[in-house]
Amino acid sequence: MWTWFHKLASPPHFYRIAGLVTPWFAWPALVLILVGLYGGLVLAPVDYQQGEGFRIFYVHVPSAIMSMFVYSTMAISAGIGLIWRMKLAHAVAAASAPIGAWFTACALATGSLWGKPMWGTWWEWDARLTSELILLFLYLGFIALRSSIEDPQRADRAGAVLALVGVINLPIIHYSVVWWNSLHQGSTMFNPGAMAINMKWPALAMLLGFMLYFGAVLFVRLRAEVIRRERNATWLRQELAQ
Amino acid sequence: MNLSDFFYMGGYAAYLWPSYGLVLSVLIYNVWSARRAHREARRAAARRLQMEETRS
Amino acid sequence: MQPTGMLRAGGLLYARDLKLAFRRWEQVTQPVVFFLMVTTLFPLALSPESTQLRQVAAGIVWVAALLSALLALEFMFRSDYEDGTLEQLVLSGQPLWWLSLVKACAHWTVSGLPLVIISPVVAATLAVPAGAQGTVVMSLALGTGILSFLGAVGAGLTLGVRRGSVLLSLLVLPLTMPALIFGARAVDMSIMGDSPAGPLYLLAALFILSLTLGPFATSAALKVSME
Numbered sequence: 001m002w003t004w005f006h007k008l009a010s011p012p013h014f015y016r017i018a019g020l021v022t023p024w025f026a027w028p029a030l031v032l033i034l035v036g037l038y039g040g041l042v043l044a045p046v047d048y049q050q051g052e053g054f055r056i057f058y059v060h061v062p063s064a065i066m067s068m069f070v071y072s073t074m075a076i077s078a079g080i081g082l083i084w085r086m087k088l089a090h091a092v093a094a095a096s097a098p099i100g101a102w103f104t105a106c107a108l109a110t111g112s113l114w115g116k117p118m119w120g121t122w123w124e125w126d127a128r129l130t131s132e133l134i135l136l137f138l139y140l141g142f143i144a145l146r147s148s149i150e151d152p153q154r155a156d157r158a159g160a161v162l163a164l165v166g167v168i169n170l171p172i173i174h175y176s177v178v179w180w181n182s183l184h185q186g187s188t189m190f191n192p193g194a195m196a197i198n199m200k201w202p203a204l205a206m207l208l209g210f211m212l213y214f215g216a217v218l219f220v221r222l223r224a225e226v227i228r229r230e231r232n233a234t235w236l237r238q239e240l241a242q
Numbered sequence: 243m244n245l246s247d248f249f250y251m252g253g254y255a256a257y258l259w260p261s262y263g264l265v266l267s268v269l270i271y272n273v274w275s276a277r278r279a280h281r282e283a284r285r286a287a288a289r290r291l292q293m294e295e296t297r298s
Numbered sequence: 299m300q301p302t303g304m305l306r307a308g309g310l311l312y313a314r315d316l317k318l319a320f321r322r323w324e325q326v327t328q329p330v331v332f333f334l335m336v337t338t339l340f341p342l343a344l345s346p347e348s349t350q351l352r353q354v355a356a357g358i359v360w361v362a363a364l365l366s367a368l369l370a371l372e373f374m375f376r377s378d379y380e381d382g383t384l385e386q387l388v389l390s391g392q393p394l395w396w397l398s399l400v401k402a403c404a405h406w407t408v409s410g411l412p413l414v415i416i417s418p419v420v421a422a423t424l425a426v427p428a429g430a431q432g433t434v435v436m437s438l439a440l441g442t443g444i445l446s447f448l449g450a451v452g453a454g455l456t457l458g459v460r461r462g463s464v465l466l467s468l469l470v471l472p473l474t475m476p477a478l479i480f481g482a483r484a485v486d487m488s489i490m491g492d493s494p495a496g497p498l499y500l501l502a503a504l505f506i507l508s509l510t511l512g513p514f515a516t517s518a519a520l521k522v523s524m525e
Contacts, residue, residue, distance in 0.1 A: 033269070041262075042248075052252035059265040082518075098275070102268050110261040117257050130479065137472035144468055148459050157522040158455045162469065165451055165515050168507075172476075213269065220276040224283040233291055240288050 009088045011226050012235035018219040018226075025216035032209030036062075039202030047199075056114040061189060062207040064107035067135060068170055070100030070214060074142070075167045078160035087229060088222075090156035093163060094146060095221035099214060101139035108132060127176035128184040131169055138166040152229065307392045308400040315404035318377075325373060330412045333366040337420045348425035355424035356485035359434060360441065360478055362420070363413050367442050368470065370409035371449040372456075372463045374401060375520070379457050388524050394517035402450040402512065410442030426489060433488035436498060437481040440505045444477045445470070447512035454519030477504050 007013050040058030047054035074096040081089035111129065112122050123129065142159050149155035177184055188194040189203065230236050251258045302310075319326055340358050341351055378384040387397050414435060421434045452470040456462040480501040484494035 037262075046252070051254065053254035053257060055251070055254075056258055056261045059261055063265060099272055102272055106265050106268050109264055113257045113261045117254055125479070130475065134472045134475050137468075141469045141472060144465055145455060148456075148461065148465055154522060154525060157525070158519070161451070161515060161518050161522055162455060165473070217272050217276045220273075220280050224276070224279040227280075227283040227287050230287070233294065236287055237291055240284060240291070 009086060011088075011230050012239070014088060015223055015226050015239065018223050022216050022219045025212045025219065029209050029212035029216055032205050032212065036202045036206030036209055039205060044199050044202050050118055053114070053117050056110055058202050058206055060107060060110040060114055061203050062210045063103050063110060064132065065189065065207055066210045066214060067100060067104035067107050067132065068173060069211070070096050070103060071135060071139070071163075071166070071170060074100060075163045078163040082157060082160040082164070087156075088226075090160065091222055091225040091229065092218070093159065094156070095218055095225050096214075097139055097143050097146075099217055099221075101136060101143065103210075104132065104136040104139060108136065124184075126184050127180045128173060131173040131176055134169055135166075135173060138162075138169060142166070301391065304392060304396055307390070308396060311387075311397060311400045312404050312407075315401060316407060319404070319408040325370065326408055326412065329366040329370045329409050330416055332369055333362050333413055333416065333420060336362040336365065337424060341424065351425040352427070352489055355421065355426045356482045356489060358424060359417065359421055359426070359485065360438070360482040363417065363438050363442060364445060364471075364474060364478060366413055367410055367445045368449070368467055370405070371445070371453055371470065372466050374405045374450060374453040375457055376453075379523075384457075384520070385524060388520060394520060395513040398450060398454075398516035398520065399509075399513040402446045402516070405450070406443055406446035410439075410446055413442055414439045421485075426485075429491075430485060430488035433485050433494045433498070437484045437494075437501060440498075440501045441474075441477050441481045444501075444505050444508045445474055447508040447516075448473045450512060450516040451519050454516050454523055457520075457523040477501060480504065 008017065036058060040055055044055070044058070046052060074093045077089045077092035077096070080086055081093060108129075111132075115124070116122050142162055145162055146155045146159045149158055177187055189200070189207075227236065249255060249259075337358060340354070344350065344354070375384055378387065388394060390397070417434050417438050418431045421431060426434060449466075449470045452466045452473075455469065456466045459465060480497040484497035484501060487494045487497065
């Protein structure tokens with residue numbers, strides 16, 4: 001099993017496999033997102049209190065969940081890279097960061113656009129919004145730190161330490177709605193029975209679509225990372241000649 | 243529900259469509275950006291290998 | 299020769315850092331002067347009226363203290379890094395987490411403590427009532443401590459990096475935002491006459507968290523930067 005894993009992590013193998021696997025993530029992602037869009041915009045019943053405005057839920061919540069999921073991926077792979085000195089793990093962390101930052105920005109922006117008509121305010125300094133904002137800063141800090149260190153190995157390892165320090169923010173974001181009762185509503189996705197399935201399913205479809213999307217985009221970025229980090233010319237030459 | 247009702251979204255159009263528009267633009271941008279990164283990496287690597295070849 | 303015990307090594311390092319810092323007296327006074335200046339900017343810019351100042355005093359004192367402490371942060375490891383002392387510390391055989399803890403404490407003594415001491419004066423100029431002064435001092439003592447321990451991680455990661463000070467602020471400020479929120483809230487509640495116990499307890503929890511976990515993260519950061 002380990003030999004298979006080691007083989008996978010070797011750059012030429014990984015490059016090729018990533019290329020083969022990407023379409024299997026990309027196309028289902030597209031289908032699921034389209035299905036989620038149709039479900040969320042057309043099929044889902046109108047909310048009793050919030051009317052059509054509630055439909056923002058179907059882009060806001062998957063974005064927010066992804067912002068945390070991608071950070072976990074980033075932190076876990078950074079940790080693996082730090083402990084086992086695996087270059088590929090560091091590459092996963094580096095490639096995930098911009099995607100995660102964008103998801104976080106989407107979550108914040110759509111949340112703001114949802115908040116204004118519903119609760120009359122573009123922003124509130126409640127625990128969940130603030131910690132999500134901090135998450136965006138953590139992503140940006142990670143990217144900034146990596147880009148300002150010239151030595152690639154040191155950049156990898158410094159970024160990894162930073163990513164791991166920031167992990168503590170994730171449980172704060174998730175449980176903030178449990179610990180503090182303020183503006184942001186409580187958990188609906190993870191609370192069975194908090195929302196009817198005929199309203200919930202488009203969000204699930206979108207979320208699954210977003211996850212597969214993340215996989216596809218990640219693989220493409222990883223291929224770029226692998227090439228950038230590669231010093232051994234032979235397989236690269238063969239690959240580029242194709 | 244007719245098309246104009248759909249776009250009107252019960253009065254929430256000004257908030258809803260920018261939200262969806264933003265998220266979809268970001269998704270499309272990230273696909274483009276990732277593919278561009280890959281393209282650039284390949285180009286740079288090819289250039290690097292060529293320079294090494296001519297040097298040796 | 300017997301290897302130096304942890305406590306003794308820590309004591310020596312602490313004393314040395316303090317001695318060096320007081321030789322470069324400007325490094326000690328600069329953050330304090332900055333603190334004083336920034337807080338006087340606000341009555342000038344907003345309004346010298348007490349009731350108005352009182353409403354924003356908590357936030358101003360806290361943000362100014364945080365930024366002032368941040369100024370001094372980049373010097374925590376810099377001179378040691380440049381003259382090779384840091385390398386000696388890493389190789390010394392003493393647990394690096396302990397040395398990081400001591401260095402952060404020394405840093406706090408030199409740059410955080412002066413801010414805490416002068417904070418009642420600053421708060422008074424912002425129309426903070428005498429009854430809230432205790433909360434000001436307590437919250438800033440915890441807050442500047444948190445900044446020293448968390449800031450040490452950032453300082454360790456950005457060693458020798460170009461424009462490191464800007465990057466350092468970028469990295470450390472998000473980590474200290476929760477402390478800012480609770481600290482400013484505690485002072486605010488005190489000004490209103492309520493008990494600040496809730497936010498102060500949370501602030502204390504953050505302090506303990508950064509005190510216990512910070513040194514390990516700092517030691518990891520130093521090892522990465524020294525490779």
